[in-house]
Amino acid sequence: MNIHEFQAKALFEKFGIAVPRGVPAKSVTEFASAVQTLGDGPSVVKAQIHAGGRGKGTFVDGYKGGVKLAKTPTEAIEIARHMLGNTLVTLQTGPAGRKVNTVYFTEAVSIKKEYYLAILLDRGSSRPVIIASTEGGVEIEKVAHETPEKITKVFIDPAVGLQGYQTRQVAFGLGFKGDEFKAACKLVDALYRCWWELDCSMVEINPLITTGDGRVLALDAKVSFDDNALFRHPEVVALRDLNEEDPKEVEASKYNLSYIALDGNIACLVNGAGLAMSTMDIIKHYGGNPANFLDVGGGASKDQVAAAFKIILTDKNVKGILVNIFGGIMDCNVIATGIVAAVKETSLTIPLVVRLEGNNVDAGKNTLAASGLTLTTATSMADAAEKIVRLVA
Amino acid sequence: MSILITPETRVLVQGITGDFGGRHAKLSLDYGTQVVAGVTPGKGGQFFEHGSHKVPIFNTVAEAAQATGATAAAVFVPPPFAADAILEGVDAKLDLVVAITEGIPIRDMVRVKRAMAGSKTRLVGPNCPGIVTPGTGKDSNGGCRIGIAPGYIHKKGHVGVVSRSGTLTYEAVYQLTTRGIGQSTSVGIGGDPVNGTSHLDVIKLFNEDPDTWGIIMIGEIGGSAEVEAARWIKANCKKPVAGFIAGATAPAGRRMGHAGAIVGGAEDTAAAKIKVFQECGIEVAATPSDMADALIRAAQRLGAKLA
Numbered sequence: 001m002n003i004h005e006f007q008a009k010a011l012f013e014k015f016g017i018a019v020p021r022g023v024p025a026k027s028v029t030e031f032a033s034a035v036q037t038l039g040d041g042p043s044v045v046k047a048q049i050h051a052g053g054r055g056k057g058t059f060v061d062g063y064k065g066g067v068k069l070a071k072t073p074t075e076a077i078e079i080a081r082h083m084l085g086n087t088l089v090t091l092q093t094g095p096a097g098r099k100v101n102t103v104y105f106t107e108a109v110s111i112k113k114e115y116y117l118a119i120l121l122d123r124g125s126s127r128p129v130i131i132a133s134t135e136g137g138v139e140i141e142k143v144a145h146e147t148p149e150k151i152t153k154v155f156i157d158p159a160v161g162l163q164g165y166q167t168r169q170v171a172f173g174l175g176f177k178g179d180e181f182k183a184a185c186k187l188v189d190a191l192y193r194c195w196w197e198l199d200c201s202m203v204e205i206n207p208l209i210t211t212g213d214g215r216v217l218a219l220d221a222k223v224s225f226d227d228n229a230l231f232r233h234p235e236v237v238a239l240r241d242l243n244e245e246d247p248k249e250v251e252a253s254k255y256n257l258s259y260i261a262l263d264g265n266i267a268c269l270v271n272g273a274g275l276a277m278s279t280m281d282i283i284k285h286y287g288g289n290p291a292n293f294l295d296v297g298g299g300a301s302k303d304q305v306a307a308a309f310k311i312i313l314t315d316k317n318v319k320g321i322l323v324n325i326f327g328g329i330m331d332c333n334v335i336a337t338g339i340v341a342a343v344k345e346t347s348l349t350i351p352l353v354v355r356l357e358g359n360n361v362d363a364g365k366n367t368l369a370a371s372g373l374t375l376t377t378a379t380s381m382a383d384a385a386e387k388i389v390r391l392v393a
Numbered sequence: 394m395s396i397l398i399t400p401e402t403r404v405l406v407q408g409i410t411g412d413f414g415g416r417h418a419k420l421s422l423d424y425g426t427q428v429v430a431g432v433t434p435g436k437g438g439q440f441f442e443h444g445s446h447k448v449p450i451f452n453t454v455a456e457a458a459q460a461t462g463a464t465a466a467a468v469f470v471p472p473p474f475a476a477d478a479i480l481e482g483v484d485a486k487l488d489l490v491v492a493i494t495e496g497i498p499i500r501d502m503v504r505v506k507r508a509m510a511g512s513k514t515r516l517v518g519p520n521c522p523g524i525v526t527p528g529t530g531k532d533s534n535g536g537c538r539i540g541i542a543p544g545y546i547h548k549k550g551h552v553g554v555v556s557r558s559g560t561l562t563y564e565a566v567y568q569l570t571t572r573g574i575g576q577s578t579s580v581g582i583g584g585d586p587v588n589g590t591s592h593l594d595v596i597k598l599f600n601e602d603p604d605t606w607g608i609i610m611i612g613e614i615g616g617s618a619e620v621e622a623a624r625w626i627k628a629n630c631k632k633p634v635a636g637f638i639a640g641a642t643a644p645a646g647r648r649m650g651h652a653g654a655i656v657g658g659a660e661d662t663a664a665a666k667i668k669v670f671q672e673c674g675i676e677v678a679a680t681p682s683d684m685a686d687a688l689i690r691a692a693q694r695l696g697a698k699l700a
Binding site for chain 1: 417420472473496497498499500501502503504506507508522541542543545546556557558559560561562563564567584586587611613614615616617618637639640641642643644646647649650651653654663679680681682683
C-alpha cells in the first residue's frame with residue numbers, strides 16, 4: 001500500500017525526522033489559511049498523487065509542473081488553483097494521468113546539498129538494507145549503474161536492530177561533519193524505526209537535503225507498506241486513498257480476487273498467481289494482448305467466479321475471455337457451474353475460451369457442454385491461447 | 394529415493410482443527426501419508442477423525458513430536474500467528490517445517506529466518522503448495538504429501554520439480570505424468586520474497602539424489618534466486634534441466650499476486666532470467682505448455698533417461 005507525500009511526512013515527524021514545514025489542502029477554501037500558516041515568504045506547491053516524476057509532469061490542460069515554486073502567498077494560491085482537480089500526467093502515471101485531490105504547500109528551503117536515503121528489504125540476505133548516496137535528486141538506479149562507488153549499503157541484523165556504528169557508517173558515507181553529522185545520525189536512526197515499526201516495504205527520501213541554515217531535512221518522502229502486515233496497523237490503513245487505485249482492483253479485492261488491469265483486449269481468469277502470469281505470457285506468445293492479471297485463488301467459489309466475470313467485463317477494451325483453471329484440489333465442476341451462471345447473468349456476447357484440467361474435470365466439461373452456451377473449449381494452455389487470439393483477431 | 398520426504402515420513406499438522414488445515418489433512422490421509430499428529434493449542438487430548446483414521450491432537454509441537462515421532466510439520470496457521478508456529482517447530486527440533494500459510498508479514502519472516510540460522514530445521518515456504526513424494530499405488534497413492542498439492546496427478550518416477558507457484562507446479566507435474574514420466578519429488582518453495590528454502594537449495598538436493606534423473610525449475614519475475622540456481626547448475630549439475638520463467642508480460646512495479654513477483658530493476662525481469670538460463674545450458678520452455686517437452690529435449694541432448 002502506498003501513501004501520499006504529505007501523509008508520509010506527517011509519519012516522519014512522529015518519528016522525529018525533520019521535514020520542511022507544510023500544510024495539505026483538499027479544497028480551494030482551505031488555501032488561504034494554509035499559505036498563511038507558512039508566512040509571507042516563498043513557498044513550494046506540490047500536487048499529491050501516488051506517482052513519481054511530478055516535477056517534470058504536465059497536466060492534461062497543458063499546465064506544466066506538479067511541483068512549483070511560488071514567490072508569494074498569492075502566487076502559491078494561484079498555482080494551487082491550477083493543480084487541484086486537474087489531472088497530472090507523469091512518466092509513472094501512464095497517459096491517463098492521476099487526478100489531484102490534495103495540494104501540499106511547504107516552506108521553500110535553501111538547498112545546500114542533495115543526498116539519497118532509503119530503507120528496504122534485501123532479498124538476497126533476507127535483511128533490511130539502508131541505501132545512501134551522495135547523489136540526491138536523481139534516480140538511484142542511474143547512480144547504481146553509472147557510479148556505484150557513490151552508494152553506501154548497510155545491512156541490518158534483525159536480531160539486534162540498527163547499531164550505532166552502522167548509523168555512523170551511513171552518515172560518514174554521505175560525508176557529513178559536525179552538527180550535520182549528528183542530525184543525520186538521528187535521522188537515519190528514526191527512519192529505521194519508522195521502517196521497522198510500521199512494517200514498511202520501503203521508505204525513500206530523495207532528496208535528503210542540508211540547508212543553508214544547518215538543518216538536515218527530508219525534502220521528499222515516499223513510503224510504502226507491506227500489505228500482509230496491514231492487519232496490525234489500523235492507523236496506516238486509515239491513510240489508504242481509494243482515489244489512487246483502479247476501481248476494478250478495489251472491487252476485486254472485496255471478493256479476495258487479485259486483479260491488475262493491463263491495456264490489452266483478452267481478459268483472463270485463472271487460478272494461481274504463477275499460472276495467471278504465464279497465461280498472460282502465452283496469450284502474448286501467440287500474438288494477443290492480455291487485458292488483465294486475475295488470480296481467483298486456490299479455492300475459488302461459484303460467487304467469486306461470477307464476481308470475476310463482472311469485473312473483467314467492466315473493462316470496455318475486452319474483446320474476448322480466456323478461462324484457464326488447473327483444478328488441483330478445487331472441483332472443476334464448481335468452476336464450470338460458476339462460469340455458466342456468470343455467462344448467463346452477464347448475457348455475454350464476446351468469445352469465451354475455457355480450458356479446464358484436473359479434479360472432476362469430466363463433470364465440469366459435461367456441465368459446459370450441457371449448458372447450451374456458445375463457448376470454445378481447449379485441451380491445453382497453448383490450445384486455449386491460440387483459440388482466443390484467433391477469435392479476437 | 395526422493396528428497397526432503399519419503400512415504401515413511403511422519404507428519405504433524407499445525408492448525409489441523411482449522412477449516413483449511415483439516416481439509417488438507419484429510420486429503421493427505423487419503424493419499425496414504427503418515428499424518429500422525431495434529432497441533433492446536435488448547436485442544437490437546439482431542440482427536441482428528443477421518444474415516445478409519447484417528448489422529449491425536451496435542452497442545453504443543455514438542456509434545457506431538459515426542460509422543461508420535463513426527464519429524465515434519467505442515468503449518469496451516471493463520472498469518473498473524475504463523476511465524477510463531479514455524480518457530481515452535483524449530484524449537485522442537487523438527488527436520489522439516491513446511492509453511493503453507495499465505496500472507497505472513499515480511500518483517501515476521503525476516504525475524505524467523507534470522508532466528509533459524511544455525512538450527513537443524515529446514516523451512517519450506519511460506520505461501521507455498523508444499524511437497525509431494527509420489528507413492529507406488531494407484532494415482533501415486535501411498536506417497537507423502539505435505540501441503541495442498543493434488544496428489545493424484547503425480548506418478549512415481551525420476552524427475553524433480555521445483556517452483557515458486559502452486560498451479561504452475563501442478564501444470565508441470567501433470568504434463569510429465571501424461572507423458573508417462575514420473576517424479577521423484579515436487580517442491581513448491583513459495584511466492585514470498587523471504588522464504589526458507591531457495592531454488593538453489595532444492596536443486597542441490599536433486600543433484601545429490603541418485604533417483605532424480607532430470608529437473609524442471611520454474612521461476613518468476615522478481616529477485617535473483619533463479620539466476621543463482623542457474624549459475625550453480627552450469628558449474629555443478631550434469632543432469633538435464635528445463636526451466637520456465639513466468640511474468641514476461643508483467644508491467645514493472647506491479648506485484649503479480651505473489652508478494653515476491655514484482656519487477657524492481659533490469660536484472661529481475663523474465664527476459665533477463667531467461668537469458669541467464671540459456672547461457673547456463675538450461676532448456677527453456679517457450680510457453681508453460683512446453684515444460685515437460687523442454688525437459689525431454691534437454692534429456693535427448695544429453696542422451697539421458699527420464700523414465
